Every structure is written in C-alpha cells, then in structure tokens.
Amino acid sequence: MSTLxxxxxxxxxxxxxxxxxLDLLLREGSGTATSLSGHLPVTRQAVAKHLAVLDRVGLVxxxxxxxxxxFRVDQTQLARAVAQxxxxxxxxxxxxxxxxxxxxxxxRDKDAKNGTDNQQ
Structure with missing residues (x-):
C-alpha cells in the first residue's frame, strides 16, 4: 500500500x-447543522457533533x-480518503x-491424489 x-x-x-x-454536503455544495438536520433522523445538536468529528479529521x-x-466538503481530504x-x-x-x-x-493436489488412488 502506497498510502498510509x-x-x-x-x-x-x-x-x-x-x-x-457527506453525501448531502456533496450534493448541496454546503450546509449548516440546521439544514442538514432537516434531512436526517437526528437532532440539530447531534448533527453539530457529527460535523465537529468530520471537521476534526479535515473532511469538512x-x-x-x-x-x-x-460546512463544505474538503475536496483534497476527500480525495485522500478515496486514495486510501x-x-x-x-x-x-x-x-x-x-x-x-x-x-x-x-x-489440484487432492484431485491428483484421488486420481492416483483410484487407479490402483
């Protein structure tokens, strides 16, 4: 593997x-915790926490x-993830x-052995 x-x-x-x-942000181009929570089965506060995780690893x-x-997806970091x-x-x-x-x-070895055994 060339990429760590x-x-x-x-x-x-x-x-x-x-x-x-990430799919929503890629489709929409950007979004807020409020706008994203409207598309997800979680609260705005949960979305904000998820966004903080994505931000910490550089994906947004x-x-x-x-x-x-x-929030916007960081295309460079996304490309790095795809490469990994x-x-x-x-x-x-x-x-x-x-x-x-x-x-x-x-x-093959098993078949060869069985073929030899059957010939005897």
Whole structure:
C-alpha cells in the first residue's frame, strides 16, 4: 500500500450518519447543522457533533455565515480518503488472489491424489 491509512479518518466515515451528511454536503455544495438536520433522523445538536468529528479529521471545513457555520466538503481530504480506500481495496484483491491460488493448488493436489488412488 502506497498510502498510509488514517484510522481517525476511517473511524469518522465509519458512521452511517456522517456518511449521509457527506453525501448531502456533496450534493448541496454546503450546509449548516440546521439544514442538514432537516434531512436526517437526528437532532440539530447531534448533527453539530457529527460535523465537529468530520471537521476534526479535515473532511469538512466551516465558515461562519451569520449565526451559523456553513460546512463544505474538503475536496483534497476527500480525495485522500478515496486514495486510501483504493489502496486498501487493492491490497485485499491481492490477498484474495493469493488465497484463490492456494485453494486451487490444494484442490489440484487432492484431485491428483484421488486420481492416483483410484487407479490402483
């Protein structure tokens, strides 16, 4: 893996509510805790806490708009997260290919042994 995995980042996006918030922010371009809470089954206070987690790991950035903070997805950090996910996926694909080769070798050896035993 060429990209180091950021456990805090993945812990933050591991929560389904936060992933839904990121989807909403990407779709809408920006949002406040109040506007996001209208689309989610959680309170405005819960949304604010989730946004604080996303902000701490850099996935969203806040700007003050009147009395509320306006949040936007940080595209650079999102791209970093996507790269990490691609690297993790590639590593697992490689592991699964090795497991498949091992299983096929075991099966071939077993079939060869059974074929030899049956000929005697």
């Amino acid at each position: 995995v950021d456990d805090d980042l993945w812990s933050a996006v591991g929560d389904p509510t936060r992933r839904r918030m 950035r806040a700007t003050t708009a009147g009395r509320e903070k306006q 996910l691609a690297d993790v996926g590639a590593a697992w694909d490689s592991r699964l290919r090795r497991i498949k080769r091992i299983a096929e070798t075991i099966q």
